[in-house]
Amino acid sequence: MTTISRRQFGGLLAAGAASMALTRGAAAQGDGVSFMSFSYAEEPNKPLVQKLLDGCKAATGVSVEPIGSAWGDVQKNILLRQRSRTLPTTAQLSERWxxxxxxxxEIVNLDEAIGRDKLLAVMDPKVLAMGQVGGKTFAIPLITGSIGMIANKEVLEKAGVGVPQTIDQFRAACLAVRDKVANSVPFAAATKNPNSIPLDFMIMVWAHGGRIIDETGKVLVNSPEAKAALGLMAGMMKDRLIAPEIDRPDSRRLFAQGAAAFYIDAPQTRAFVRSFSGKGEAADAFVLPMKTPVLKAGDTPRSIQWGHLVSAFKSPAVSGADSPGVKWLAYLLSDAAQGSFPPALSALPTTKSAQAMPIVQNDPFFKAWAEATGTPLTNEIGVWSNAPELSTILSEEVQAALLGQKTADQAIGSMASRMEASMAKKG
Known part of the structure; x- marks a missing residue:
């Protein structure tokens, strides 16, 4: 793989006139460029991805074939395609994967394909770090932000309550919503899908002052704080303040349709609410980023670092500065792409120039989100290579407690021992 050494990054972005047109129907591992995308599989966001593809074609001459894959299936589909040697040229990933x-x-080291210096010229090192593992850059950050709590102002008004600041106030607000808003799920917490449950549980553990795994890999979840967090969630399930079989897409629809007062998501929630409510931008009036409730006044609210990445897999299409795959990746960091796609998703762009654009600086929602979520913390599960197994363990034990199959203490004890075994096996 060739490092870009004699070209300016901006020159690469503008090199469309000299790029070679791709033939239609090229195989995923051939000279053609393909893009597996979960945003393309989401009906509200499909046109936004298509706009990216069209923009790349117009700017560089490179045609990119979209491959839609549901968010929860992307990792599985990539592994299946690896075994059959039909990996896409590029794929959209969640940062935790x-x-x-x-x-x-097969994953491409972008420090070699593009050049670390070229990437650092357009984005802050802390942003680029989302795409790095072991000191190497394996993905470019496409959008960034954080995962925190959102309140529905209309639902709270119906229930006659304000925005809660503490855990006790939060539970009381949920009780009021349950009793005054018919057919509601007051807190639309994720209770299904090992890709979703860990985020909600992690934030609740942090709110109680606990940890799940520290930076050295030591499992810390077997603590009074984590037991209290899971006990709270199990009690809320028993009192019909949260519901079983809820995944993030369900939470978004419940919230958008006025059937949930709170849920946890990334800033792209605004785009989903606009679509699922049927109100468009008028729905912005009831989407309220809020500080995650804390155990006691004065504690620091917590949120999780979040972003979407794009990785490339080895193929003739990704073989140097002039290859169509690298031009596609470079286009994703252009002002044209970064100034349109992230803001349309209600997310923050990743490049320094796009972050300074009026569309970002003058948006009150982005300011409110930044004030509510503060400085995000790293996903304690997602940073490990055995993250899928850890997520499954955590989710199974949380579900067991929520469904009354285990006490919170039993579930946390089992969660800790299983996670410790997984970390030991990982080495």
Whole structure:
């Protein structure tokens, strides 16, 4: 793989006139460029991805074939395609998947394909770090932000309550919503899907002052704080304040349709609410980023670092500065792409120039989100190469407690021992 050494990054972005047109129907591992995308599989966001593809074609001459894959199926589909040697040229990833994906021998080191200096010229090192594992860049950050709590102002008004600041106030607000808003799920917490449950549980553990795994890999979840967090969630399930079989897409629809007062998501929630409510931008009036409730006044609210990445897999299409795959990746960091796609998703762009654009600086929602979520913390599960197994363990034990199959203490004890075994096996 050739490092870009004699070209300016901006020159690469503008090199469309000299790019070679791609033939239609090219195989995923051939000279054609393909893009597996979960945003393309989401009906509200499909046109936004198509706009990216069209923009790349117009700017560089490179045609990119979209491959839609549901968010929860992307990792599985990539592994299946690896076994059948039909990996896409590029794929959209959640930042928490990268440590596991970086283990694939086919993944491209973008420090070599594009050049670390070129990437750092357009984005802050802390942003680029989302795409790095073991000191190497295996993905470019496409959008960034954080995962925190959102309140529905209309639902709270119906229930006659304000925005809660503490855990006790939060539970009381949920009780009021349950009793005054018919057919509601007051807190639309994720209770299904090992890709979703860990985020909600992690934030609740942090709110109680606990940890799940520290930076050295030591499992810390078997603590009074984590037991209290899971006990709270199990009690809320028993009192019909949260519901079983809820995944993030369900939470978004419940919230958008006025059937949930609170849920946890990334800033792209605004785009989903606009679509699912049928109100468009008028729905912005009831989407309220809020500080995650804390155990006691004065504690620091917590949120989780979040972003979407794009990785590339080895093929003739990704073979140097002039290859169509590298031009596609470079286009994703252009002002044209970064100034349109992230803001349309209600997310923050990743490049320094796009972050300074009026569309970002003058948006009150982005300001409110930044004030509510503060400084996000790293996903304690997602940074490990065995993250899928850890997520499954955590989710199974949380579900067991929520469904009354185990006490919170039993579930946390089992969660800790299983996670410790997984970390020991990982080495």
């Amino acid at each position: 990268l440590p596991a994906m970086a283990q694939l021998p």
